[in-house]
Amino acid sequence: MNRILQILGILIFLISCKSSEIGQQSEFKIENDSINLYAFIGEKIAVIEFDPNENNTRIKIDSITGDTIRRMSYMMDNGFRNKYKVVRNIFNDLKTDTIEFVAYDHYGRPGFENYENVILYISLNKEKGYFYHQKYQYDVVEKTKKGTWKGLHGESIENLFNKKKKGVLTARGLFD
Template structure:
């Protein structure tokens, strides 16, 4: 029994040691659910002062969108100049990470909060093109989110409610704005891939694995 226990530990350590990103672009993009997230003191040495907050994150990999990672849970470091990263407040996110010298890092500020659809896929509510002006946007798709994504508008007048939650992306009724349009994760990856990730030297090459519907 003791020998079996030791063997299981060694197998576990071996799996952990061999876990790594496989991607021709260097990017592993995945839909994840937060398991752990906390701040730590980053020691860069040589008298260098890091101006970013440093965090360690652990996420369950729910769906691989681009690249491969041979474990169900991924741990990585996050650096953010503005404090706690915005994506940490969402339950499910599309994240972009890279590996350097055996350590995995979040691509700074890059994420989308995503939500389950009735078809079992993941998608973003609304138009995600605010910081990707150079990307040629595709029309938003009609999407049924499950559970529904809705916001109270009872504190707004009708004109302002429709400015904040524009039609037809949102349907207005009974003091609520319900999301009816959005973007699936394959298109979300394309948006990042064609601008910010490309500018950072992470162009996807022919043959790279990317989710397609």
């Protein structure tokens, strides 16, 4: 009888340890394919600068006069091609383990490149078929000893995402 109680006690202990581990691993994630936004925890692979004004001349023929019109556009931002490992999807599913996207920054280099792990907010340019970074939007995150992710000030991933959602992402028209 005493032996059965010991085994039962050990079994209950092991089950409770496993269930608390599962509770800690519950991950915040939302899917809404009608919104052109992907938020994910990314691990930096590469950030490479490019000239966004290269090949910026479009040539058209005026339909009335037949004259050749050269249109030049100038971007006042620095351009960057970025490659990140997708550690975890937060909003919508990128369905890939690495992602490449472009980012533009008016002040120099993008702030997110200074950190190994960040939440990045990107959208798909459906006409041109590439992803672009939602300008200046990222959150620095770190992995805890328990294997969960949090912001630099202890914020949960859910809180970080919802702050962006209610603020700048709503102001940009991505959310109502």
